[in-house]
Amino acid sequence: MEESNYQKSGDQGEFIKKEVRKYLRYWYWFALGIIVALIGAYMYLRYTPKVYSASAKIKILNKTKGLELPSSAFIFNRSNINLENEIEILKSYRIIENVVDRLDLTMRFFEEGSVLTTEINHLPFYILKTINNDSIYGGSSYKIEVKSQGFEVIPSSTEKPIVFPNYDTTKTKHNLPFELSWSPSAENQSSVGKTYIVKFAPIAAVTGGVKGGVNINMLGKGSDLLQLNYTSQSKAKNERILNTLIEVFNEDGINDRQxxxxxxxxxxxxxxxxxxxxxxxxxxxxxxxxxxxxxxxxxxxxxxxxxxxxxxxxxxxxxxxxxxxxxxxxxxxxxxxxxxxxxxxxxxxxxxxxxxxxxxxxxxxxxxxxxxxxxxxxxxxxxxxxxxxxxxxxxxxxxxxxxxxxxxxxxxxxxxxxxxxxxxxxxxxxxxxxxxxxxxxxxxxxxxxxxxxxxxxxxxxxxxxxxxxxxVVEYAISGGGPISPNSRSTYLIAFVLGLIVPFGVIYASALLDTKIKGREDVMQLNSKVPIVGELPKVKSEQLIFSDPEDSSTQSEAFRILSSNVNYILPLKNDNKGKVIYCTSTIKGEGKTYVSINLSLALSSINKKVLLIGADLRNPQIHTHIHQDKHKPGLSNYLHDLNYNWKDALINGFEKHPNHHIILSGSIPPNPAHLLTNGRFTKLLEEAKEEYDYIIVDTAPTILVTDTMLISQLADATIYLTRANYTEKNLLKFSKDLSESGKLKNMAYVINSVGLGNSYGYGYNYGYNYGYGSKD
Incomplete structure (x- = not known):
């Protein structure tokens, strides 16, 4: 029982390690995501106006405590105060409109900066509104530029500047709804060169805005205290609105009692x-x-x-x-x-x-x-x-x-x-x-x-x-820092998004990816067929190792493959050569690449090896040894009874004297007929007498029946799959071929496996990226 739990714990640890390793391969995407998110957060904080909040607390007095409740039916001697009614009265349009009118909030002031335009409580110079609130029917704004010689006012309706010299608008005829005056001094000289904006809005719109901005909450169950909150870009404005609201509400209650x-x-x-x-x-x-x-x-x-x-x-x-x-x-x-x-x-x-x-x-x-x-x-x-x-x-x-x-x-x-x-x-x-x-x-x-x-x-x-x-328990007090945007929360959210977005993209990509990645995918789909090799990704210029003494990652991988293939070959005492087929489901999975390098790996250990190009429809071996595609080969032998297969032998690699190749030859019109006329069987029987291994590069199994017609002649069949290329559902076809016995002694080889998807031998081969083989 303890051993089972230990094994289960080990499997979970291995799974977690694999998942972590899968995402760590893309560490640069996470780093880039965090950097971009933090830059975005900085830009957001830089260009977003700061919003401040002010709060005040008041207590609604009860008649039983010696004072009358301003908005309740006190003549009934009610001892319980209905705070919900008081909140509705505080936020009523009549009360808020009185506050707006008393503070003259229909006129707002802004300071235009190089980055932000911020609302301010008052202008650094004197301004007198010359229009009644009831006469403001629509929104309007006026840009005031403080020049070295005077004011320049630009109405939004005309965009035509009006110049007022000596910082005094009363001496110039105009139709602006306000008058400006200023006496520049050394203390306020910093305002020169700045731009301010004055905006007018109807009292109904402003009242609605203030009414929506006032937030009133009860402080605890059974309490007579109310907390009033208001937020805007100006601390002073927040405090003025709340204090005036308290004053107006108190006066309204007193008037009711009088x-x-x-x-x-x-x-x-x-x-x-x-x-x-x-x-x-x-x-x-x-x-x-x-x-x-x-x-x-x-x-x-x-x-x-x-x-x-x-x-x-x-x-x-x-x-x-x-x-x-x-x-x-x-x-x-x-x-x-x-x-x-x-x-x-x-x-x-x-x-x-x-x-x-x-x-x-x-x-x-x-x-x-x-x-x-x-x-x-x-x-x-x-x-x-x-x-x-x-x-x-x-x-x-x-x-x-x-x-x-x-x-x-x-x-x-x-x-x-x-x-x-x-x-x-x-x-x-x-x-x-x-x-x-x-x-x-x-x-x-x-x-x-x-x-x-x-x-x-x-x-x-x-x-x-x-x-x-x-x-009044507490008059309006503004907090120290802005409530929005919150720098700490913004950076924290940005950091989390910088991790989540790459993670989500990688997870979605993996979820939607239907291609195999490595050994586990193959074993999950067909656990009965052994996997005799995982070949690493290599650069295109290193596809073929022609030097028997080569100690590269690629050569070591193929030596391991050749050793593993020997274990699946049946034991025979006739000292004849072994026939090994290399096939795949579709074109492009690397069967020709594996056929050549497997034959070279066997040849490097002083074994006589014959490589036969049996893919008569789409031969590719000639491209790796720089030979003519139509050079006489297997098809010529199968078609011509008088042609000797030994005449087609080629020594394509100088450093491999024990290695010979028979190319596919001219592409025939009837490959299936040629492969079944008995000549191919005769070729293999004669070759077994002279070679230790006969490696046959066959056609893809799902496209044509050529491989099936000669499959029983093989001692072992190497079935190629390619990581990030072979669809998982294609392995079902190879599974059916194995279970039905159509392919003899089949074993999988996974081609072009990346480091993160390898089985994990622990020897740190350092597999490289960028392999692109030809079939």
């Missing part, structure tokens, strides 16, 4: 004007009446009756006072007001039902207004609240009418009672009674005036001491 106080003050001011006119009229009436009737004091003999009547009059006074207040409240309700504004509260009506209805009415008005801000006019809840307001208003009318009827009844009863007491003081002149009635009216008006004045002061105090709706 609405009731303002409405109460406005109501009382209107009553003051009416009461002042009525008091003036009463005072003048008393003066005129006394002067006309010569009245000064009351009769002392009606003291008891007067005391009783006085008590009754006080009750009647209170009743009439309540009637007037009820009438005033009813007049307020009857005024046309489509928006159902707030009603004055606590004006002195001594009816708990009416006061409760008025308070509920104001409560629903505030709730409706808050819902309109956060949800809109058409929200179902808003429509429901409007209906409830109408119902409540009808109830208030009914209550006031009921209360007025009750007061009228009380007044009638008190009036009758007063008449009874008045009859007891019949001695009082009727004129004095008239004076008393007028005086009573004056006191009623005076008392009501003082009461309303007190209520006005209370409302004014509430208006003046309204506390803020938020607490």
């Amino acid at each position: 609405d009731i106080s303002r409405r109460t003050i406005d109501f009382i001011d209107e009553r003051f004007k009416l009461l002042a006119r009525e008091l003036d009229s009463i005072e003048l009436g008393i003066k005129d009446y006394k002067e006309k009737n010569n009245l000064i004091t009351l009769e002392s003999d009606a003291e008891l009756g007067i005391s009783q009547r006085t008590l009754s009059e006080e009750e009647l006074f209170e009743t009439e006072n309540q009637l007037i207040l009820s009438s005033l409240l009813k007049e307020t309700l009857e005024k046309p007001n489509p928006n159902s504004a707030l009603l004055p509260a606590n004006i002195g009506v001594n009816n708990s039902s009416i006061n409760g209805l008025v308070n509920n009415y104001n409560t629903l008005v505030l709730e409706r207004d808050n819902l309109i801000v956060s949800a809109g006019e058409n929200n179902p809840n808003v429509v429901l609240l409007k209906n409830r307001l109408q119902d409540l208003k009808s109830n208030i009318f009914a209550s006031i009418d009921s209360y007025a009827k009750q007061l009228e009844a009380s007044k009638a009863q008190l009036t009758r009672k007063n008449r009874k007491f008045a009859s007891q003081v019949y001695s009082l002149p009727g004129k004095e009674k008239k004076i008393t009635d007028i005086t009573r009216q004056r006191e009623i008006k005076q008392t009501l005036y003082l009461f309303l004045l007190q209520k006005r002061e209370e409302a004014a105090i509430n208006l003046a001491i309204t506390e803020p709706s938020i607490k």
Whole structure:
């Protein structure tokens, strides 16, 4: 079990080593990819504008903590703050538009550099916008070049420069939407020669941009804190926008809380004007009446009756006072007001039902207004609240009418009672009674005036001491470095891409490559046929080693091949030569190259070798020994019964005296017929008597049947495949030939194997690249 695990671990290690080695062969592509990616990252960082971020923190105050929540229905005593509503109000178009208008963000400034054009917070000289935000209907830009003698402004619409000498635009007639002025000094002389850009945009577009740029998040679950973020190319601009947004939001909340106080003050001011006119009229009436009737004091003999009547009059006074207040409240309700504004509260009506209805009415008005801000006019809840307001208003009318009827009844009863007491003081002149009635009216008006004045002061105090709706935890602060682009992340991503892209290309190439690479590919497709040799790639000028003493990589590889071929040859005791076929699936896999060099390798160990060119359709041996293609050879022997094959022998290599060659000869019209006429068998039998090895260069097996017709004459068949050339699916054809017995004693030889794909003998042959053989 341990041995099995050890073997499995060794196989995994070998696989990993092979995979690593496969990619390390292309190390220069990885190095190039990293260099290109890092250069691209540097150029990206160099030409990308820097973006900075600023953040601020605020706390939404709760009414239960002593301050009112600016946008919630605080009259319901809600202790939980709906931060989502507050976020929507903060990001509402109305609030953001106020910020844009207050900061005048419809005008933006940029500094044009040699590489980047960067947004800045302000220009180094004075600029005054002469156009209203509402008059900006489309985007426009103006390039301002600071020359040595003045400004040169180039509108984007005309591209015609306008020159303003002495750095002052007010002294030159123009139609620009701004005025410029500057006083150059030694401190600001660095601005000369620079170019600035002023851009104008409609307030709606700018508001939409700022609204989209503001990011608001809740800081933790159950927290009342909000974090506001804004990003742009200018740190100062980020901070200004956030601080102004906080200021506008706070003011908006305070204004909401002051609405009731303002409405109460406005109501009382209107009553003051009416009461002042009525008091003036009463005072003048008393003066005129006394002067006309010569009245000064009351009769002392009606003291008891007067005391009783006085008590009754006080009750009647209170009743009439309540009637007037009820009438005033009813007049307020009857005024046309489509928006159902707030009603004055606590004006002195001594009816708990009416006061409760008025308070509920104001409560629903505030709730409706808050819902309109956060949800809109058409929200179902808003429509429901409007209906409830109408119902409540009808109830208030009914209550006031009921209360007025009750007061009228009380007044009638008190009036009758007063008449009874008045009859007891019949001695009082009727004129004095008239004076008393007028005086009573004056006191009623005076008392009501003082009461309303007190209520006005209370409302004014509430208006003046309204506390803020938020607490600023942290004003806007910008971070030190830019948030985009991030240098560290950019270089890291570039480095990773520099590795991934070459890796992906190499992996995809390997995945889509259907050609064999080496021993493992062949063994995977046909493990039953042995592999007797892997031949390295060699340069084209070193295809044939003609020197028996050659010790090159190529010669050593073929000596190993010749040794391995001996092991697959059957043992015979007849001392006759061995016949070895060299074939392949298709043209170009190197069978002729291997046939020649294998025969030379055998000849170099003092063996007599005969090389026969049996590829009668496309002979190639003659090209390696510089002989005529049509020189008499095998085809002549097979066709001419009188031709002796020994007459076709050629010694193509001077340093190999034991090596002879029979070329293919003239290309016949019927190669298959010639190979099966018995003459080829006779040739091999006679050659076995004189040679130790007969190497036969045959035709490709998949193209013609020539090799199959003579395959049984071989003692062994060397089947050539070529790395990076032979398709894997072609090996299935050779597998079928072996399993069916059509090729006798077959063994694979892999040609043109690179160093990374070799079997790994461990001897470091140093195989070279660039082999291109001819078949």
